[in-house]
Amino acid sequence: xxxxxxxxxxxxxxxxxxxxxxxxxxxxxxxxxxxxxxxxxxxxxxxxxxxxxxxxxxxxxxxxxxxxxxxxxxxxxxxxxxxxxxxxxxxxxxxxxxxxxxxxxxxxxxxxxxxxxxxxxxxxxxxxxxxxxxxxxxxxxxxxxxxxxxxxxxxxxxxxxxxxxxxxxxxxxxxxxxxxxxxxxxxxxxxxxxxxxxxxxxxxxxxxxxxxxxxxxxxxxxxxxxxxxxxxxxxxxxxxxxxxxxxxxxxxxxxxxxxxxxxxxxxxxxxxxxxxxxxxxxxxxxxxxxxxxxxxxxxxxxxxxxxxxxxxxxxxxxxxxxxxxxxxxxxxxxxxxxxxxxxxxxxxxxxxxxxxxxxxxxxxxxxxxxxxxxxxxxxxxxxxxxxxxxxxxxxxxxxxxxxxxxxxxxxxxxxxxxxxxxxxxxxxxxxxxxxxxxxxxxxxxxxxxxxxxxxxxxxxxxxxxxxxxxxxxxxxxxxx
Amino acid sequence: xxxxxxxxxxxxxxxxxxxxxxxxxxxxxxxxxxxxxxxxxxxxxxxxxxxxxxxxxxxxxxxxxxxxxxxxxxxxxxxxxxxxxxxxxxxxxxxxxxxxxxxxxxxxxxxxxxxxxxxxxxxxxxxxxxxxxxxxxxxxxxxxxxxxxxxxxxxxxxxxxxxxxxxxxxxxxxxxxxxxxxxxxxxxxxxxxxxxxxxxxxxxxxxxxxxxxxxxxxxxxxxxxxxxxxxxxxxxxxxxxxxxxxxxxxxxxxxxxxxxxxxxxxxxxxxxxxxxxxxxxxxxxxxxxxxxxxxxxxxxxxxxxxxxxxxxxxxxxxxxxxxxxxxxxxxxxxxxx
Numbered sequence: 161x162x163x164x165x166x167x168x169x170x171x172x173x174x175x176x177x178x179x180x181x182x183x184x185x186x187x188x189x190x191x192x193x194x195x196x197x198x199x200x201x202x203x204x205x206x207x208x209x210x211x212x213x214x215x216x217x218x219x220x221x222x223x224x225x226x227x228x229x230x231x232x233x234x235x236x237x238x239x240x241x242x243x244x245x246x247x248x249x250x251x252x253x254x255x256x257x258x259x260x261x262x263x264x265x266x267x268x269x270x271x272x273x274x275x276x277x278x279x280x281x282x283x284x285x286x287x288x289x290x291x292x293x294x295x296x297x298x299x300x301x302x303x304x305x306x307x308x309x310x311x312x313x314x315x316x317x318x319x320x321x322x323x324x325x326x327x328x329x330x331x332x333x334x335x336x337x338x339x340x341x342x343x344x345x346x347x348x349x350x351x352x353x354x355x356x357x358x359x360x361x362x363x364x365x366x367x368x369x370x371x372x373x374x375x376x377x378x379x380x381x382x383x384x385x386x387x388x389x390x391x392x393x394x395x396x397x398x399x400x401x402x403x404x405x406x407x408x409x410x411x412x413x414x415x416x417x418x419x420x421x422x423x424x425x426x427x428x429x430x431x432x433x434x435x436x437x438x439x440x441x442x443x444x445x446x447x448x449x450x451x452x453x454x455x456x457x458x459x460x461x462x463x464x465x466x467x468x469x470x471x472x473x474x475x476x477x478x479x480x481x482x483x484x485x486x487x488x489x490x491x492x493x494x495x496x497x498x499x500x501x502x503x504x505x506x507x508x509x510x511x512x513x514x515x516x517x518x519x520x521x522x523x524x525x526x527x528x529x530x531x532x533x534x535x536x537x538x539x540x541x542x543x544x545x546x547x548x549x550x551x552x553x554x555x556x557x558x559x560x561x562x563x564x565x566x567x568x569x570x571x572x573x574x575x576x577x578x579x580x581x582x583x584x585x586x587x588x589x590x591x592x593x594x595x596x597x598x599x600x601x602x603x604x605x606x607x608x609x610x611x612x613x614x615x616x617x618x619x620x621x622x623x624x625x626x627x628x629x630x631x632x633x634x635x636x637x638x639x640x
Numbered sequence: 641x642x643x644x645x646x647x648x649x650x651x652x653x654x655x656x657x658x659x660x661x662x663x664x665x666x667x668x669x670x671x672x673x674x675x676x677x678x679x680x681x682x683x684x685x686x687x688x689x690x691x692x693x694x695x696x697x698x699x700x701x702x703x704x705x706x707x708x709x710x711x712x713x714x715x716x717x718x719x720x721x722x723x724x725x726x727x728x729x730x731x732x733x734x735x736x737x738x739x740x741x742x743x744x745x746x747x748x749x750x751x752x753x754x755x756x757x758x759x760x761x762x763x764x765x766x767x768x769x770x771x772x773x774x775x776x777x778x779x780x781x782x783x784x785x786x787x788x789x790x791x792x793x794x795x796x797x798x799x800x801x802x803x804x805x806x807x808x809x810x811x812x813x814x815x816x817x818x819x820x821x822x823x824x825x826x827x828x829x830x831x832x833x834x835x836x837x838x839x840x841x842x843x844x845x846x847x848x849x850x851x852x853x854x855x856x857x858x859x860x861x862x863x864x865x866x867x868x869x870x871x872x873x874x875x876x877x878x879x880x881x882x883x884x885x886x887x888x889x890x891x892x893x894x895x896x897x898x899x900x901x902x903x904x905x906x907x908x909x910x911x912x913x914x915x916x917x918x919x920x921x922x923x924x925x926x927x928x929x930x931x932x933x934x935x936x937x938x939x940x941x942x943x944x945x946x947x948x949x950x951x952x953x954x955x956x957x958x959x960x961x962x963x964x965x966x967x968x969x970x971x972x973x974x975x976x977x
Binding site: 572612613621622623626628629 | 804
């Protein structure tokens with residue numbers, strides 16, 4: 161069940177209404193049933209896998225609290241990794257093995273196993289692993305209530321695409337009284353609507369251009385290829401942040417606060433800062449449960465750089481089982497390593513220009529450079545293969561600047577996309593210093609209603625849905 | 641408590657206003673349908689209880705029956721409320737909706753739709769143009785493909801991509817009340833395709849037993865509806881060079897009469913000479929009549945309905961009679977040109 165589907169628009173009001181009407185002792189049970197129903201609608205066959213992860217992490221948590229056993233922890237983590245490998249990476253591993261064997265002169269055709277990736281596996285498995293590690297570290301107490309633990313891993317706004325939650329933040333919210341809060345309800349709904357706007361008006365519109373150009377990069381000029389790469393940078397931001405806005409909005413309207421996932425990432429002044437602002441729940445997961453245990457920056461500079469590369473390569477693999485994702489992750493890691501290595505040199509260069517460290521010009525130049533570096537990495541993320549990525553990147557540097565071939569969007573569609581991006585820029589700029597959803601509630605009622613109608617009718621009229629459009633799945637959606 | 645009640649009331653106002661705006665925008669975006677069936681807007685412009693005859697069916701109805709010329713020959717007012725490839729299931733809901741505002745003395749149903757499958761090609765157009773009502777919901781949930789239902793319930797999703805081509809006329813259409821037109825559901829085709837009318841194609845129309853049984857079941861409901869509203873049901877097979885076999889028509893007639901022996905069933909598929917039609921001049925594509933053929937057939941039908949069937953025109957207001965006379969004149973000039 162997609163957030164932007166008719167079934168969800170029926171499911172959510174019923175779920176929320178009953179949740180607030182039911183007596184407190186029944187609320188969590190209802191929420192769990194609703195969450196499992198939500199998951200069942202996405203993929204019934206893999207509910208059993210979610211249940212298995214809930215059961216094993218519940219048992220592991222209790223066992224680790226009773227006895228702090230490294231063996232037990234390793235057993236759970238290895239089991240989880242095997243599960244992830246089996247469903248997500250086995251075909252990729254087999255194809256790599258086949259390539260290696262063929263390279264050695266041994267002819268072997270890798271069998272293509274038809275395993276469907278369970279919806280949200282990468283998200284809820286990481287959340288479960290985080291919980292078990294937190295129990296082992298003594299950061300949180302093992303959850304005794306199976307219902308609460310199951311709800312922690314199945315909570316419907318986040319089970320499919322995150323944000324990856326933490327037990328110490330989410331579990332207490334299930335335990336406290338949670339009466340209906342009209343302001344939160346309205347705040348959540350307007351956030352949901354903003355997410356819907358980003359998805360159907362911007363992300364899916366940009367997707368048409370991106371898919372057209374990336375589908376035949378050799379047919380387009382360098383400016384068009386650069387444009388498509390930049391468009392994809394915005395597409396993926398709009399797409400994933402849209403999902404996050406909707407998930408957080410739905411949760412907020414029911415009185416729950418989920419982790420923020422984005423904080424104006426394209427305003428970052430360095431790649432490292434970008435990663436502190438992009439998919440924050442995943443980045444912080446890798447930081448807390450991988451980078452720091454690997455030694456972080458405590459074991460010398462070389463080891464720190466190696467740790468960064470390991471973390472980002474694995475992050476790339478987490479995003480997808482293909483070489484393009486590995487390269488994408490590695491490139492992001494390399495940027496940071498090179499960035500740290502050249503920091504003193506760059507600082508000296510900046511000092512010679514006489515520009516203030518926090519001056520607008522210096523900030524602007526750094527922001528643009530960071531954006532361009534990130535846009536290059538997105539080419540690998542989007543490309544269907546390494547050769548496709550190479551065709552896009554090499555096409556940016558040679559050939560004609562422009563080819564008179566349609567890029568999939570006419571000028572009216574481009575105008576809507578440009579207008580939407582300007583609005584996004586404005587909202588991002590304003591939200592640097594303000595809580596816009598809280599501000600929204602302070603607006604005079606007619607203005608509030610107008611804002612709501614602009615967003616709603618923006619979606620209904622200009623959105624990519626229904627006849628004549630090809631709505632896209634969420635990029636971080638059902639294939640994770 | 642008072643503040644809460646006020647907030648609740650305002651939330652309700654917001655919801656109602658939003659719903660009204662969605663409905664209005666849907667009206668703006670829904671393309672105007674003036675020909676090729678499903679012309680509900682112009683139908684709603686006809687004065688209540690002013691129509692003597694309602695013609696139903698598929699393209700065979702909207703290409704062959706010209707209500708203005710039926711009126712000219714007989715004084716019977718009528719309207720063609722048909723749809724492209726319209727199955728009898730949708731026709732049933734059409735008729736229910738028609739009976740909300742009209743009380744015709746006869747319902748003429750072109751019978752080729754007995755050979756249609758459960759779902760044909762134009763469900764979206766035929767159903768989305770219906771005014772929102774319980775009958776439209778009935779058509780959506782019982783006569784439309786399941787995958788089209790959500791779109792038909794919220795038809796802005798079917799037409800919102802028209803935002804680039806919207807003009808003042810779309811806005812005017814949504815703001816102004818429905819207006820009648822000269823077409824009255826009829827679609828003129830000014831053409832004879834090459835080779836048409838030289839030889840009859842027979843027996844090419846088939847239907848599965850399952851679909852045929854389902855069609856008869858819907859027809860039964862249509863006939864019951866006619867009886868409940870005191871409308872004489874008439875089923876016709878219009879002049880055509882693309883025909884079923886004699887055995888097929890005989891079976892259809894027997895099956896229809898088995899449902900209701902008061903139905904008048906007319907097979908005019910090979911009555912070209914009797915009606916005054918010349919196949920090489922008056923057929924468009926072998927199946928449908930062109931505008932000259934429809935003019936001859938409609939005049940003949942008008943005379944037949946008053947002379948043979950015994951229908952009598954109902955009294956009309958002066959204004960309505962003038963409007964029909966104007967429509968007749970318009971068609972006479974159109975056909976002369």
